[in-house]
Amino acid sequence: MVSLARKNLLEDIPRFLVAQAGILFAVTLVTIQLGIFSGFSKSTVKLIENSNADIWVASDTLVQLELTLPVPVSELIKARKMPEVARGDGLIFSGAHWFPKEGELVRVRIIGFNPQSSLYQPETVLEGSVSNLTEPYTAMIDIFDQNTLQVEGIGDQLQMSSLPVEVVGMTEGNTSMISNPFVLMSLKNANAYLRAGQTSQINCQLPEKGSQLECINMFHPEPDDQATTIEPNIEPRNLAASDVVTFILIKAESGQDLSALKDKLEQKLNNVKAYTKEELINITETYWQQRTGIGLVLGLGTVVGIVVGTVVVSQILYSSVSDHLKEFGTLKAMGASAGMIYRIIIEQAVWMAIFGYLPAMLLSFGVAYWINSSQGTLLLITPTSAIAIFVITMAMCIGSAIFAIQKVNRVDPAIVFKA
Numbered sequence: 001m002v003s004l005a006r007k008n009l010l011e012d013i014p015r016f017l018v019a020q021a022g023i024l025f026a027v028t029l030v031t032i033q034l035g036i037f038s039g040f041s042k043s044t045v046k047l048i049e050n051s052n053a054d055i056w057v058a059s060d061t062l063v064q065l066e067l068t069l070p071v072p073v074s075e076l077i078k079a080r081k082m083p084e085v086a087r088g089d090g091l092i093f094s095g096a097h098w099f100p101k102e103g104e105l106v107r108v109r110i111i112g113f114n115p116q117s118s119l120y121q122p123e124t125v126l127e128g129s130v131s132n133l134t135e136p137y138t139a140m141i142d143i144f145d146q147n148t149l150q151v152e153g154i155g156d157q158l159q160m161s162s163l164p165v166e167v168v169g170m171t172e173g174n175t176s177m178i179s180n181p182f183v184l185m186s187l188k189n190a191n192a193y194l195r196a197g198q199t200s201q202i203n204c205q206l207p208e209k210g211s212q213l214e215c216i217n218m219f220h221p222e223p224d225d226q227a228t229t230i231e232p233n234i235e236p237r238n239l240a241a242s243d244v245v246t247f248i249l250i251k252a253e254s255g256q257d258l259s260a261l262k263d264k265l266e267q268k269l270n271n272v273k274a275y276t277k278e279e280l281i282n283i284t285e286t287y288w289q290q291r292t293g294i295g296l297v298l299g300l301g302t303v304v305g306i307v308v309g310t311v312v313v314s315q316i317l318y319s320s321v322s323d324h325l326k327e328f329g330t331l332k333a334m335g336a337s338a339g340m341i342y343r344i345i346i347e348q349a350v351w352m353a354i355f356g357y358l359p360a361m362l363l364s365f366g367v368a369y370w371i372n373s374s375q376g377t378l379l380l381i382t383p384t385s386a387i388a389i390f391v392i393t394m395a396m397c398i399g400s401a402i403f404a405i406q407k408v409n410r411v412d413p414a415i416v417f418k419a
Helices: 004-010 013-043 073-080 130-134 187-196 258-268 277-290 293-323 325-333 338-374 383-409 413-417
Strands: 055-059 085-099 106-113 125-128 138-142 157-160 163-171 182-186 202-205 214-217 247-252 272-276
Touching (some): 013 277, 013 338, 073 085, 125 130, 130 163, 182 187, 247 258, 272 277, 277 293, 338 383
Parallel strands (some): 138 163
Antiparallel strands (some): 085 106, 085 247, 125 163, 138 182, 157 163
């Protein structure tokens, strides 16, 4: 037997398509807004998720991943000596200035890590090798930051802070929607760039092995424009106890209780706070979602999409019910129960949800693929969020059907006998 609900929907195909276009728009809006919100949240913790460390040790002033004070390397040395610690590595996460070949300087984020350790490794190396970062004055960048940093390709030589830098690799997925471009390098190199300072622009050339670093100060050049030799301690070297890192990454010995190890680290080390990977992710995501306007705006956009979808579906269903009042009146005159009529309207809403959801998700996946592959911005649609959006879509449509049901409740069966 043909469903009366489907027959009502498909009775006028052009009108049905227009109605479904409205639902498609509403569902797509909700999906993209939710995808941007999820992608934004995930991008804020990309650095943490690329780590295999069990515990992150930071200054006790930490507010979120990008807002904390450094920790002396002497504390890292203490942590390594603890019997419960299998491995401890430093991680530098700090700002620097990048000088493109042309145009204005760019603020970047240095990620200094141990290339020979598994506690932190960049995501998806497209060109080059992480092992190349052991060479002095070398770095890797994300392919989507290539235009911003004006890097032509592997082997390109530019300047960061007051030192030269050679790009030896390209990665993908090492970007953040709320941060400057990431520049990945070894701890030795990162420490050198931090010690070099952020002063005037200096045109530097990578030195030959065994020779000194030669640079020309672009703002105060020598009268004869000859290179001046820079001799301060700016060459990459092993970190000393007096140097600083941003985080201490800890790999616990097998079978260790992480909660107990956190307490021991905080007691053994000075002015630090220890976090599990999940705790630091939660702190950072909560900060950006609840304590900044970005999270509020993206969350509000999602709510607006749901409201718009509910209004659109309500109007469509109400209009459909109004056009079939005589049919509903006939059913009532024939003795149809209120429950039967309600089921017809709700079934109609369910079919509208299904017909609107499927093309909307295909469209949203297409938009997400285009954004993620060509723009480097993360628009995240996971199986969990897709299911959640289907539930939201169904709730919008069934909730809207309740408003339409109110009109049927007021239908007088005698309407079928009126001219």
